[in-house]
Amino acid sequence: MDASQDQFAIRVRDLVVGFGRQTVLDHLSLDVRRGEILGLVGASGGGKSVLMRTIIGLIPRQGGTIEVMGQPTGGHGRGAATTWGILFQQGALFSSLTVRQNVQFPLRENLVLSQELMDEIAIAKLEMVGLRAQDADKYPAELSGGMTKRVALARALALDPPILFLDEPTSGLDPIAAGDFDALITTLQKTLGLTVFMVTHDLASLTTVCDRVAALADGKIVAIGPMRELLQSEHPWVRAYFHGKRSQMLQHEMR
């Protein structure tokens, strides 16, 4: 194993993705370091989710290479759950299974283990994401938005994957719940040594949680670095994003 492989969890090179005649990602390159929390910002409909879905293999790419943990990706075969966990925007919990069964699902499909241990692991994961054992027998339809996200996070982490993808984790949460969720992600990232790839619009999350922030505009990564550096960026879109009225207000408050 050479050093560069060890250093990066995800390496994207010259990625081209398009639908029909429209090119969404145009020779995009991005490196995600191991053990960091990377936030990805971009305009709505600008390809943030497309980038994430391409990395996890849900959208076919037209060109370029993607390496995850040093391995080139090709589709999502069995065992993908051991490489990465994904928190979808709406949670994507299986509605016919209870919370407990949802968390156990990746365990059941990928490992051979006793029901007793599986129950204990499921409860352990639920408690780690801040839920109580009493919630385990509820169905997804009975959960609030914040709880749904937590259960989805517990499911994403069921197999202790080294990489965690989060698609707008704090959208639809109230500021208190969003703050708690941010704290939770930081804690889990520290304890489990995760690499976190986070698509978000939440400026507070970007400032407090992310080690680095990448800005996606015109199908390319136009700026990447710690939040402080991005605020200095001269790129017009990045300036508009971080120095618009809303952002200015927030940053002012935080100072």
Next chain:
Amino acid sequence: MNHEPLLLATPSGDVLNLRPEGPWTAANVVTLETLSRSVGADVDRSRVVTLDMSGVSALDTLGAWVLEKLSRRAATSGRSAEFVGVADHFSGLLDEVRQVNRHTPAPTAAPNPVLARLGDLGKSTADAREDITIFLQMLGALFMAVIGVLRRPRSLRLTSLVYQLYRIGWQAIPIVALITFLIGAIIAQQGFFHFRRFGAESYTVDMVGILVLRELGVLIVAIMVAGRSGSAYTAELGSMKMREEIDALSTMGLDPVEVLILPRVAALVIALPILTFLGSIAALYGGGLVAQFYGDMGPAIYIARLHEAISVTHFEVGILKAPFMALVIGIVACSEGLRVKGSAESLGRQTTTSVVKSIFLVIVLDGLFAIFFASIGM
């Protein structure tokens, strides 16, 4: 470098030294479970257990939990257990795991089976009452919507009505005609086959005519429509309910019954008699073809016999039932659709319920009509 996890147990007197080695991760879960079970007896015997973590090369939540479980087992009834030699990057995870699974909720006691049965019986009785209430509520709401439309004819959703008629009437014609054609042909074939033995072949035509016009035509068509259109109604309204579209309508001051349900039920009430008529003709035609090719009875004789055997009354009895069956199917389908809750599973369950219930009610209704028509001499 170790690729298989190990667990070395060195007992010395009351003290047991456990030394896990290698990768204690989910990938090796089978080995981990066996290892932890194998030292179980030793752990129970010892007063002090130390877990020497210095040999562990990789650790995840699952591995940490298996070790934590061992240490908890060792630390019961005044005995003690401790982790030693924990590497820095594992300590956070071990601390985290130490917090979990502390408060297992008390398992709910299994209820008395007899009482559970009785409870189920009571619950389904109460549900049946609720079903009737919901049916009557929907009937009432539809009635009010009809009155509203009669007062202000412009409030009728004509576009929606025509579209529904096209979907559940026009598009259903081929399949309904095919099925009833086959049914008519089968009845005629059976009639010729069995009546031939005592020379009563010509009565086959009476049987086909009366059976098809009075009972089978309308019943088959109603069952087909319940399966084809009733289920579609339930699924449509159910997914609208799930996506809060119906709530959105209500908050805009519109009555969902008037906007969504009235056009659908009205389309059914209009379409079912027409489909019944077409279906009956197809069945009689099927019977006629069998008469010609299997019963050696030419079309002229078949039609002449049919003339003698059936009267307008038989036709009326069949066709009069159709709108009532349509109403039952429509009400059941729409009210089941509105009972859908948030989950995809509930949508499926409600759709099944809708089809089963409406077919059941259609047959019950047909029986009631048979008694009714018999007693008024039709």
